[in-house]
Structures are given as structure tokens and as C-alpha cells.
Amino acid sequence: MVYYPIYGGRQDQYLQSVLSPQKDVEGLNHQFLFNLYHNTRFINPSTLRPIPASHLAEALPSKGKPASDDIAPEGTVKSILPCTPLAIVKVLEHIGVYNKLLAYGDRARGKVVTVINRSEVVGRPLAALLANDGARVISVDLDSVVEFSKRPSTEDDKRPLGQHHITTPLPDMTLAKALNISDVVISAVPVDSFKVPTKELKDGCICVNVAGEKNFEADVREQASIYVPSVGVMTITMLQRNLLRLCEYQDMIKEQSK
Amino acid sequence: MVYYPIYGGRQDQYLQSVLSPQKDVEGLNHQFLFNLYHNTRFINPSTLRPIPASHLAEALPSKGKPASDDIAPEGTVKSILPCTPLAIVKVLEHIGVYNKLLAYGDRARGKVVTVINRSEVVGRPLAALLANDGARVISVDLDSVVEFSKRPSTEDDKRPLGQHHITTPLPDMTLAKALNISDVVISAVPVDSFKVPTKELKDGCICVNVAGEKNFEADVREQASIYVPSVGVMTITMLQRNLLRLCEYQDMIKEQSK
Numbered sequence: 187m188v189y190y191p192i193y194g195g196r197q198d199q200y201l202q203s204v205l206s207p208q209k210d211v212e213g214l215n216h217q218f219l220f221n222l223y224h225n226t227r228f229i230n231p232s233t234l235r236p237i238p239a240s241h242l243a244e245a246l247p248s249k250g251k252p253a254s255d256d257i258a259p260e261g262t263v264k265s266i267l268p269c270t271p272l273a274i275v276k277v278l279e280h281i282g283v284y285n286k287l288l289a290y291g292d293r294a295r296g297k298v299v300t301v302i303n304r305s306e307v308v309g310r311p312l313a314a315l316l317a318n319d320g321a322r323v324i325s326v327d328l329d330s331v332v333e334f335s336k337r338p339s340t341e342d343d344k345r346p347l348g349q350h351h352i353t354t355p356l357p358d359m360t361l362a363k364a365l366n367i368s369d370v371v372i373s374a375v376p377v378d379s380f381k382v383p384t385k386e387l388k389d390g391c392i393c394v395n396v397a398g399e400k401n402f403e404a405d406v407r408e409q410a411s412i413y414v415p416s417v418g419v420m421t422i423t424m425l426q427r428n429l430l431r432l433c434e435y436q437d438m439i440k441e442q443s444k
Numbered sequence: 445m446v447y448y449p450i451y452g453g454r455q456d457q458y459l460q461s462v463l464s465p466q467k468d469v470e471g472l473n474h475q476f477l478f479n480l481y482h483n484t485r486f487i488n489p490s491t492l493r494p495i496p497a498s499h500l501a502e503a504l505p506s507k508g509k510p511a512s513d514d515i516a517p518e519g520t521v522k523s524i525l526p527c528t529p530l531a532i533v534k535v536l537e538h539i540g541v542y543n544k545l546l547a548y549g550d551r552a553r554g555k556v557v558t559v560i561n562r563s564e565v566v567g568r569p570l571a572a573l574l575a576n577d578g579a580r581v582i583s584v585d586l587d588s589v590v591e592f593s594k595r596p597s598t599e600d601d602k603r604p605l606g607q608h609h610i611t612t613p614l615p616d617m618t619l620a621k622a623l624n625i626s627d628v629v630i631s632a633v634p635v636d637s638f639k640v641p642t643k644e645l646k647d648g649c650i651c652v653n654v655a656g657e658k659n660f661e662a663d664v665r666e667q668a669s670i671y672v673p674s675v676g677v678m679t680i681t682m683l684q685r686n687l688l689r690l691c692e693y694q695d696m697i698k699e700q701s702k
Contacts (some may be wrong), residue, residue, distance in 0.1 A: 199454070203461075203474040208693060211690060212526065212527055213525050213526040214565060219569060221496075225608035226605055227523060229520055229523045230521075231520075237474050264487075265484060266476045270478075270479070311480055425469050429469040432466055442490055
């Protein structure tokens with residue numbers, strides 16, 4: 187049995203959604219609340235299922251072996267990615283952070299990326315996405331520094347390469363130390379007074395400002411080889427791409443159910 | 445297309461869960477996030493379903509006509525209710541707020557209940573639950589007063605009696621006015637300094653304190669006929685009941701899938 191709050195906020199709600207309603211003694215998961223609000227008192231117990239799990243064997247033919255290229259295997263389609271993190275990945279691909287000579291799913295290998303802010307809508311999914319693509323991500327937030335990586339720096343190298351990243355707290359790491367060693371610095375802090383100190387940046391690094399505010403100092407270009415001041419337009423484009431894909435998927439579903 | 449935040453916090457997350465992933469261009473629903481974190485890149489589009497919907501026709505044989513008693517129809521079981529709101533209902537049943545002579549699902553009819561605090565974990569589901577049982581609920585929060593009722597006071601009486609409550613903003617209502625006319629006052633404000641003024645209570649009303657703090661003044665019993673100082677023990681009991689029910693449901697599911 188677990189007691190909420192664990193982390194609080196959206197992170198708890200993610201955990202709550204992972205849980206099967208068959209185990210929700212608190213009765214606060216979406217399905218039970220929906221029933222309550224709609225005065226639905228009696229249900230078929232077989233409807234008590236976890237949120238549709240794309241990760242189950244039936245849904246994931248390639249389970250066990252990582253996909254070897256970016257073409258979806260027969261019978262599958264690509265999952266949808268949150269549009270802001272995806273926009274940032276597209277920007278990084280464009281400016282050469284992703285190496286197309288490397289295997290699909292590992293093209294950011296060898297890159298150290300600092301992501302400042304670990305919110306549930308941008309920072310955390312972005313860190314996971316980059317780590318799943320092979321990068322070593324140092325995720326910095328007010329209260330902690332955490333590494334997201336498929337090849338954790340703190341573990342024995344003999345650990346088999348996992349299909350997805352794992353997270354490791356880095357208690358001795360600081361923002362300054364992280365900036366010193368980072369090839370890419372992505373900042374998403376919605377506070378006007380927050381600035382990444384230019385003097386801590388590694389010479390020639392790539393800086394990406396995701397916040398509406400300017401998170402980098404005016405002289406950032408003196409250290410950075412490339413500075414991307416905003417990603418908003420790309421985010422809108424990715425949102426439109428998600429829209430087109432979902433339309434296509436809906437057509438496929440209609441076709442399948444004929 | 446909608447833009448978040450709409451209300452912010454848990455209320456938005458409820459809305460987000462109502463939405464089908466087939467329409468989630470933002471890509472932040474649970475299923476897509478789960479895929480992202482687990483590096484699941486390809487999915488079967490038919491797994492893109494809304495959260496299991498107990499309210500669909502197949503799951504709700506009695507759809508259209510309200511259940512006439514509290515015995516679950518063949519093939520169905522009772523839905524699970526959040527344990528704190530359920531505990532309060534059980535307390536109100538015990539002290540006679542629910543009238544057993546009235547039809548099931550309408551046994552709180554004629555009662556005016558003020559619920560102070562409209563949080564997503566207690567106040568709002570409690571207001572909905574009582575309204576679905578026939579009460580007229582006045583839900584008071586810092587920023588607004590809202591009525592939850594199957595028989596809205598502001599609408600034409602000829603409206604057919606809905607299967608579930610509807611909510612109506614009451615811009616002219618105040619806490620004092622609500623207390624003046626309430627048969628039951630339930631307070632769940634987690635603030636030590638907040639007190640329901642005894643002098644505003646209707647003589648002979650029933651007061652229930654849900655917060656850990658004392659939300660009623662020391663002299664509350666001078667106006668209230670019954671004062672329930674806490675519901676914590678009942679909440680734990682309801683949690684245990686939910687646990688036993690879910691165990692039973694799991695057995696039924698296993699049985700069905702044999």
C-alpha cells in the first residue's frame with residue numbers, strides 16, 4: 187500500500203495512472219471518479235483495466251529487441267511524443283547534435299546534455315527522450331541533480347545496455363559542474379531573473395532557450411558555438427504533425443474495425 | 445482545440461483523461477508519456493483508446509433508467525467510491541440524513557447541504573455524490589459558490605429529472621446565506637484559523653468536520669443538533685471495504701477469463 191502524496195502534483199498523478207483500478211482502494215482514479223460524477227453506480231468488473239497499455243506484448247511486436255530503424259514494424263505506428271520535447275529534439279537533429287551515422291535510437295550517444303528544470307511537461311520527458319536516444323542527460327532542478335542515461339556513469343560498465351534509460355541521483359553534481367562538461371545546455375526556467383552563467387559554459391557548446399524568458403546572458407554567444415533563442419515555432423509545427431498523424435491513425439482504426 | 449491550463453491542477457488532469465489519446469495532439473496523456481519513458485516507439489493504433497469507459501452501453505446494462513435499488517444488476521458490480529466522500533455519506537446515513545423510505549438514489553432529497561471546500565479529492569466528489577443522491581448541495585470555495593443538484597433551483601421545474609446532477613454557479617450566494625438555509629454543513633478546510641460562524645447556522649442543523657483542524661467554533665453544539673467532530677476512522681473503514689470489494693472483483697475477473 188502506498189500513501190499519497192509521494193512526490194505531489196503531476197508526478198503522483200502519473201503513478202496513479204500506472205496503477206490498475208483493480209488495486210485502487212482509495213477510489214480516486216479517473217475511471218471511478220468518472221463513474222461518480224456521472225452517477226454510474228454499477229459496472230462490469232471486466233472494464234476495470236489499467237490505462238490501455240501499448241507496452242503489452244500484443245501491442246509491441248518488437249518487444250525485447252530495440253527497433254533498428256525508424257520505420258514502424260508491420261501493424262504498428264509510431265507513438266506520439268509531447269510536442270515541446272519533440273520540437274527540441276528536431277532542433278538538435280537539425281544542428282547536428284544527433285549523428286545520423288549512429289544506429290537509430292542511439293544517435294545522441296556520446297553527448298552530455300544539461301537540461302535545466304525537471305517539470306512533468308517539458309524537462310522530465312525531454313531528459314528521458316534524449317537519454318533514450320543515447321545521450322547522457324544531467325537534469326538539474328532546484329532541489330536535486332539527476333542523471334538520465336542508458337549507460338549510467340555510476341554503474342558497472344558490464345550492465346547490459348537497457349532498452350530504456352534509468353535515472354540516477356547525482357548528489358555531488360552542481361549546475362556549474364554540469365555546465366562545465368556539457369555539449370548541449372537546454373534551459374526551460376520560467377523565471378526572468380534566472381540566467382545560465384556564460385562563464386561556466388564549455389567553449390563551443392550549444393545552448394537552447396526553451397523558456398519564454400531569456401535564460402541565457404546577453405554574451406552567451408561568446409562561449410556557445412550555436413545559440414537557439416526559442417523553439418516556439420517548432421513546437422507549433424510538431425503539434426500540427428501530431429495532429430496529422432492522429433488523423434491518419436484514426437482512419438487506420440476505422441479501417442481495422444470494418 | 446483546447447489550451448491548457450483551463451482550470452489548472454487536478455481538474456485539468458481529469459479533463460485530459462476524459463479525452464481520447466486519438467485526439468491528443470499535445471502528446472501529454474498518460475499513455476504517450478508511459479511510452480516515452482519506457483522507450484516504446486511503435487504501437488498498435490488500436491491500443492489508442494480512452495481510459496476504460498464503464499459508462500459505455502456494453503458496460504452499463506441499466507443505461508437510461510436509474511437503478512431502482514442498491515443491488516447490482518446481473519453481470520455488474522458496484523463501482524468504487526473515493527473513501528473519504530463515501531465515509532461522510534455513511535455517517536450521514538447513520539445519523540438519519542438519508543431517508544430510507546425514499547427511492548434508492550434519491551434518499552437525500554429535500555436536504556440542503558453546504559460543503560465548504562471544493563478540492564478534487566474531497567469537496568467536489570462529495571458534492572457530486574450527495575447531489576446524485578438527491579440533495580441540493582451548495583459548494584462553497586474561496587472563489588465561488590456552485591450548486592450541485594439533480595433539480596437545479598435556477599431552472600424551469602419542467603426539466604426532466606436527469607440521471608446525474610448538474611452544476612450551476614450561484615453568484616449571489618454567500619457562505620452566510622448558505623449556512624442560514626442548510627440542514628447539513630460539512631467543512632473540509634485544512635486551515636486552523638478557518639471557523640464556521642456558529643451564529644450563521646440554522647438551528648438544529650447537522651455539522652460534520654472533515655478537516656484535521658477544527659473548522660467549527662467551540663460553541664457549535666448550541667446551534668447544531670448533531671456535531672460530528674471527525675470522520676477519519678470511518679474513512680479507514682471504507683478504504684478497507686474498497687479493498688475487500690476489489691479483491692472480490694479481481695476473483696470475478698479471473699473467473700470470467702477462464
